[in-house]
Every structure is written in C-alpha cells, then in structure tokens.
Amino acid sequence: MAECRMQEQRRAERAEQQRIRSEREKERQARMAEEKARKEEEEARKRAEEEARKKKAFSNMLHFGGYMQKTEKKGGKKQTEREKKKKILSERRKPLNIDHLNEDKLRDKAKELWQSIRDLEAEKFDLQEKFKRQKYEINVLRNRVSDHQKVSKAARGKTMVGGRWK
Template sequence: MIKDHFETRKKDEADLASLQDRIEKRQVYREEQNKIRSEREKARQEAAIEAKKKQEELEERRKKEEEEAKKNALAAMSMNFSGGAAKRERKAGAGNKGKELKKKVLAERRKALNVDHLTGEKLQEKAVELHKWLVSLEESRYDLNISFSSLKDDLKQMRTRVNDLMGKKKTTKVNVRK
C-alpha cells in the first residue's frame, strides 16, 4: 500500500510538474499575446489620433474656405449693392457689354460722400448741392420714361402696319393660287 501510495504520488508529482510547465508556457504565450494586442491597440489609437487631426485640419480648411467665400460674396454684394445683381451677372457671363457700360456710368455718377470734416454751413451747402443733383437725375429719368413710352407706342404702330401688310400679301398669294 505504501508502494502504491508512493507510485501514485510520483505520478501526481509528474502530472503536477507537467501541468506547471504547461501553465508557465501558457502564461508566456498569454504575455506575448497581450504585448502584441497592446502594440496593435497603440497603433490603432495612434492611427485614430492622426485621422482625427487630419479631419480637424480638413474641417478648419473648409471653414476658412467658407468664410472666404462669404467674404467674397459680401464684397460682391456691397460692390453691386444687391445680391440679385451679382447672381444675374454670373449667369449672364462676362460678354454682357451693356451691363458693363451701365456699371461704368453708374460708377462715374456715384459720388463719394465725405462729410466728416464739414461744418454746419458746409453740410447745408452739400445737402442743397445733392438735392439739386437728385432733382436733375429725376428730371432726366422722367424725360427718358416719356421718350421710352412714345418710342414704345411708335414701335407698336409700326408692328401693326407690318403685320397688316404681311397679311395682305399672304391673302393675294392665296387668291392667285386658287
């Protein structure tokens, strides 16, 4: 019985030694796996940080571009005194000489109003001068509207004459064929 006990004990010790070896190997393997996993996690975190930085840079660049576009649009609007004129100008293209001529004429007519340094009397004189100028512009506008309406009426009369004459010729041609 003692012999059996010692033999089982030797077997148990051998099994225990092999088990301890397996446990140590498994611990070494797990440590290696944890190292590899931690290295991968660090690399993933670094990549995520870099991607986030790139995204932030792109976002900042996009915001700057939007701000520049807004500034340019506001500048264009202030130059034209309306956004609609800028849109129409973009749609029409650069080949519109009539609009360019109109802009040039309006720019020549537009006077800079610098009244910061003027005194009370000078301001009154400036106001009178601007009023006279406004009255002259209104008079010229009224005259142009009157001439425009008369020309419009003349054009209507001439169109009706042309249409009447064209209609008579068509009827004569139709009669000849019959």
C-alpha cells in the first residue's frame, strides 16, 4: 500500500516535471520565434533604410554635387562600426541553456563560465596595463620633444650676426 502511494507520488512528480519541461520548451520556442520575427523585421527595416539612403544620396548627388553623400559616408562608417561591435559581442555571448542539465553538468558549465570570466578579466588587465604603458611612453616622448625644442631654441638664439654673437 505504501509502495503504491509512493509509486503514484513518483508518477505525479514525473508528470509535473514533464509538464514543466514542456511549458519551458514552449516558452523557449515562442521566444525563438519572436526573436526570429524581430530579426527579420529589423533586416527589412535596414534594407528599406538602405534603399532610402541610396535614393537620397542619388538625388543629393544630382543637386549638390555629392556633398551630402560624403557626409553620409561618415555616418555610415559609424553605423558599420556599431554593427561590427554588436556582431562581435553576440559571438562572445553564448546562450545559457541549463534547463536540461544534471548536477554534474551544471558544475562543469559553472567551471567553464568561471574560466571564461577569468580569461576575460586577464585580457582586460593586460589591455589596461598596455594602455598605462603607452600613456607613460607618450608623456616621456612629449617631454623629450619639448626638451629638444628648448635646446634648439637656445642654440638658434646664439648665432653670429655681422661678426658678433647674438
């Protein structure tokens, strides 16, 4: 009797777990579909903006001799830099899918994430040190240039004019 109750309880727990998993899977699929639709919409918007920009550039080229096109190129470069940055960041950020992992795999995932954080912190530290060193070198070089200019001004001031030193 007690065994039957425990079996029924286990079945109920398993059914509940399966129901929760299926709900999570449905939510995940809905998010993915929503994200896909959003990306497609964004791409369509970008294409439309690009077409509008091309038409505007063409009309400006006819009217202003390409002046507006030159100014838009500068803005376009910034936009492409932003897009590159977004692409790089999206490659670095990995989706965290831990719903289906057991305890050992979760520990492994945590270790992996910890290692990636350590690597990024080490890279950040190296870059900060490089920046400090370069800043120091720039200051040293500036001081050398100013010292050199002082010496050369002093040397220029003492020239011979008409047989006399001035």
